[in-house]
Amino acid sequence: MIAEVALIVRVAGDLPVTADLEAGYGDPGGTVARAIDAGAAGCNLEDQMKPLADAVKAVEAAVAAAQNAGVDFVLNARTDAFVKAGDRDPDPDEVLADAIARGRAYLEAGASNFFVPGLLDEGQVARLVDAIGERKVNLIGVPGSIPPARAQELGVSRVSYGPWSQNVALTALAKLAEDVYAGGGLPSGTRKLNCSTSGPGRAKPAGTGPVHPPLRRSRLPAPPGAPSRLWPRQLAAASRKVSGQAPQALRQRAPALPRPPMRGPVRCPPQRGSGRGYPRRSPPV
Numbered sequence: 001m002i003a004e005v006a007l008i009v010r011v012a013g014d015l016p017v018t019a020d021l022e023a024g025y026g027d028p029g030g031t032v033a034r035a036i037d038a039g040a041a042g043c044n045l046e047d048q049m050k051p052l053a054d055a056v057k058a059v060e061a062a063v064a065a066a067q068n069a070g071v072d073f074v075l076n077a078r079t080d081a082f083v084k085a086g087d088r089d090p091d092p093d094e095v096l097a098d099a100i101a102r103g104r105a106y107l108e109a110g111a112s113n114f115f116v117p118g119l120l121d122e123g124q125v126a127r128l129v130d131a132i133g134e135r136k137v138n139l140i141g142v143p144g145s146i147p148p149a150r151a152q153e154l155g156v157s158r159v160s161y162g163p164w165s166q167n168v169a170l171t172a173l174a175k176l177a178e179d180v181y182a183g184g185g186l187p188s189g190t191r192k193l194n195c196s197t198s199g200p201g202r203a204k205p206a207g208t209g210p211v212h213p214p215l216r217r218s219r220l221p222a223p224p225g226a227p228s229r230l231w232p233r234q235l236a237a238a239s240r241k242v243s244g245q246a247p248q249a250l251r252q253r254a255p256a257l258p259r260p261p262m263r264g265p266v267r268c269p270p271q272r273g274s275g276r277g278y279p280r281r282s283p284p285v
Contacts, residue, residue: 001019001021001025002031002034002035002038003038005017005019005035005038005039005040006038006039009038009039009040010039016041016042017039017040017041018040018041018042018043018044018074018076019035019040019042019043019044020043020044021035021043021044021045022044022045022046022048023045023046023047023048023050023058024045024058024061024062028045028058028059028061028062028065029061029062029064029065030065031062032045032061032062032065032066032073032075033065033068033069036065036066036069036071036073037069040073041071041073041074042073042074042075042076042112043062043073043074043075043076044076044078044115045058045059045062045075045076045077045078045111046078046079046080047077047078047079047080047102047106048080049079049080049081049084052101052102052105055102055105055106056105056106056109059075059077059106059109059110059111060109060110062075063075063109063110063111073112074112074113075110075111075112075113076111076112076113076114076115076138077103077106077107077109077111077113077114077115078114078115078116078117079098079099079102079103079106079114079115079116080117081095081096081098081099081102081116081118082095082099082116082117082118082119082120083117083118085118092124096124096127096128099116099128100127100128100131100132102114103116103128103131103132103136103137104131104132107132107133107136113136113137113138113157113158114132114136114137114138115138115139115140116128116137116138116139117139117140117162118140118142119142119144119145120139120145120146121146122146122150122154125137125139125146125151125154125156126154129154129155129156133155134155135155135156135157136157137155137156137157138156138157138158138159138160139151139156139158139159139160140159140160140161140162140164141159141160141161141164142164143164145159
């Protein structure tokens with residue numbers, strides 16, 4: 001996880017990066033310290049409905065790690081009180097009361113904000129903000145959530161969407177498949193957002209802004225000591241196309257990973273005039 005955070009920080013440039021560190025992977029303080037070393041500006045830390053005392057200790061360890069690093073780290077302490085309410089099946093008022101008690105304890109332990117994912121109605125959000133404080137409560141947007149504008153009026157600090165942006169994209173993909181199987185095609189108004197302007201069918205629509213080319217793995221700066229995922233032939237091609245350097249020089253900067261095990265022999269198409277195919281090893285997966 002920390003390696004992925006480091007890569008995102010490098011690509012993001014000056015943009016602050018916050019990481020979802022779950023419950024700290026068994027070592028909240030150490031995990032937060034490593035995330036800070038990787039360049040993270042904040043994180044989510046889940047309580048996973050552990051006993052309140054244990055959850056508070058995790059928040060305190062994360063806060064201490066940030067203080068020792070001397071950085072202004074945004075700790076978004078998350079409770080699963082609503083997410084896991086079905087496991088306990090208590091009264092909704094008891095769930096809300098538990099969430100409020102946890103939120104107050106986490107903020108007193110040094111957390112910057114209190115994150116309460118789940119499908120909350122307007123009354124629950126208003127009671128949370130009244131008990132925790134304005135601009136201290138964060139929510140997640142799910143189907144049926146109150147609109148962000150209304151959440152802002154109630155005093156919510158932030159609304160994030162987690163995996164739901166991906167779900168929106170996958171819903172559109174599933175709808176496309178259904179339409180194609182029914183005899184239809186691409187919906188009108190579909191925007192091309194994933195390619196550069198070169199190549200057939202890739203002309204930039206008139207009046208649109210700049211279209212950025214896709215990031216190429218060979219151009220991403222790797223963290224110190226991280227191996228490249230390029231194979232030798234790709235390294236050679238990249239050296240000619242991108243940097244003009246000799247393949248060996250590029251390989252020294254980003255050494256190739258060992259090749260994975262081969263899957264076994266396959267048959268190639270017959271050679272001209274041979275009348276039969278010849279075996280070769282299949283390429284790596």
